[in-house]
Amino acid sequence: MKAPLDRLRIVLCRPGHPGNIGAAARAMKTMGVTDLRLVAPARFPAPEAQWLATHAADVLESARTHASLGDALADCVAAFALSARPREWSPQVLAARAAAARALELAAHGPVAFVFGNESAGLSNDELFACQHLVHIPAHAEYSSLNLAQAVQVVCYELFVAAGAGIPGSRAERLATIEDIEGLYRHLEQAAVESGFLVPGSGSKLRERWRRLFSRVPALEREEVNILRGLLKALQAGRKGKFFDAEQ
Ligand code: SAH
DSSP states (O other): OOOGGGGEEEEEESOSOHHHHHHHHHHHHHTTOOEEEEESOSSOSOHHHHHHHGGGHHHHHTOEEESSHHHHHTTOSEEEEEOSSOOSSOSOEEEHHHHHHHHHHHTTTSOEEEEEOBTTTBOOHHHHHTOSEEEEOOOOTTOOOOOHHHHHHHHHHHHHHHTTTTSOHHHHHHBOOHHHHHHHHHHHHHHHHHHTSSOTTSOOOHHHHHHHHHHTSSOOBHHHHHHHHHHHHHHHHHHHHHHHHHHO
8 A cells, every 4th residue: 555645746737947846856855755747837857957856856757747737636536726825716725734634634545636836827716626625835924925846845844744754763663652651650659659758548649740740741752761760760779778778
């Protein structure tokens, strides 16, 4: 089965500057999105596209050119239109982040496209009507129109993060499990009782308080839990050592 990001497609409608096509390819590749479609580009292939794509030449080479937007979207289960301006007709305007989350859900069923307009004119009404969702990248009211490739970058970044690809696997693997954290709670309790800090049966809310405290840490790593447990162990050993010394 395809990874969700492989089902995402970037469609550039009538791009005027080949440099923007190359820069869009690069923006896509840095975020793991590779399916690029060009609808009636003014000039392509072109050296400017190669220059700006740099190490994303493969995305550029595999880009498919279509005569119409309908052709580029034919096999898609959904299309999201990107517009810098509010439109009279608007299905439901989603901010880029919400659109990315929705698109990834839909991508479970088939290819999903994000459709971008021409640099000077934006998307035509017909192009907009070919899509089911309208997306806006929040930007300053005074000048909210991003460069085409930069708009592609923002959308691909949101898709990348929404797909969970922003969390490097190694970190995800390092996260403490519930069992690790329960082990820490047990250890805290043991040390608290041993030290006399917690008197069993006293009605103390200590256990609830540290659960509440740790629940506010979004992702404890296993190593962090081990550091705390190591410290508790050392303090426990230190206390025992002291008693031992005192007894001598
Ligand atoms: N002058 C055009 C904008 C061209 S920018 C206009 O006013 O519509 C090229 C394309 O980048 C736009 O068609 C749109 O698809 C995308 N884009 C740029 N800024 C955006 C924004 N703030 N929100 C959503 N899409 C944007």
